[in-house]
Amino acid sequence: MTEFFTIPFTLDPKLNIFLLCVISITLLLVCFRLIVSKNLIESVLLMSGFSLLISICYLFMDAPDVAMTETALGACLSTCVLLNLTKIFGNKEGKAASNPRTIWAMIICIIFVGFLTFASFDLPLYGKENTPVHQHLSKHYLENTKNDINIPSVVAAILASYRGFDTLGETSVILIAGLGVLLILARRKE
């Protein structure tokens, strides 16, 4: 089993955690800049940078396919769509957010973050093997992929073969979403 699923290149764990911490702090700074920014184009570019940084995070946490999707969808495609919309609406400068409601929203958000941090102490550690999630179904998939399907990528095996019906539904959802966008926003011929 170890020869079948090999990881070609891994970072040193301490260096990995250090780089993850650096990127998380940068993400927080980008978020604060995004809250106070008043320019539309600047906000769009900051969101693109956020997607790029968090895709590097996914890459360090051994999920290269999620990182690929986040880079292509979040950093490229949605940024291009939003920049085109900015071109249509014009780059207007907004007012500074000095509403008294903002302060209450901020307090509620901070309380919520506190609760979530408190709840996260009960979660199992990142990368631990003996957690309840990895005992039942994913163990079955990891052990039987070589005999049942015989392809190296377990994610592709689960998505395409074990759960093919789910993927058919997801593909139809993407198709229906695109057709809905086309129906609502397409220009009619004059």
Next chain:
Amino acid sequence: MLKHFSIPKTVILFIVPYIILYAIYIQLNGEVSPGGSFQAGVIFATGIIAFDIINGSKKTHQFFSEKMLTVCGVFGVLIYASTGLVSLLFDDNFLDYNSIARTPFTNDPLVGQHIGIFFIEIGVGLTVASIMCLIYLVLRED
């Protein structure tokens, strides 16, 4: 439309073929390497967006019209569903590829799984690529 700016035009025209080649690489190596047909479709769509940024809406409309993209998206789901229907002909469950390779010469369920996964990945890639292009092209200023 960046036709009159020479540096972005040169860089994007240089990089578009490689983006599309990378998308095809990920599509064909979905069983071996990380990433699969969804990622391949999205990367292909980003290549077409780069083409659209350089050449403007008229030239993109020649090759990728909205009608053609819609037909491609529907055709991808059709490929997926008909791959599932093939196994019904061999007295098996829907989307169960073990029996696809049941010919007089061979009867290997693993070969059937490989063929089934290859075809449904082509279907998913076609649908995702065309729908992502469609969403970009509809939300674009002319």
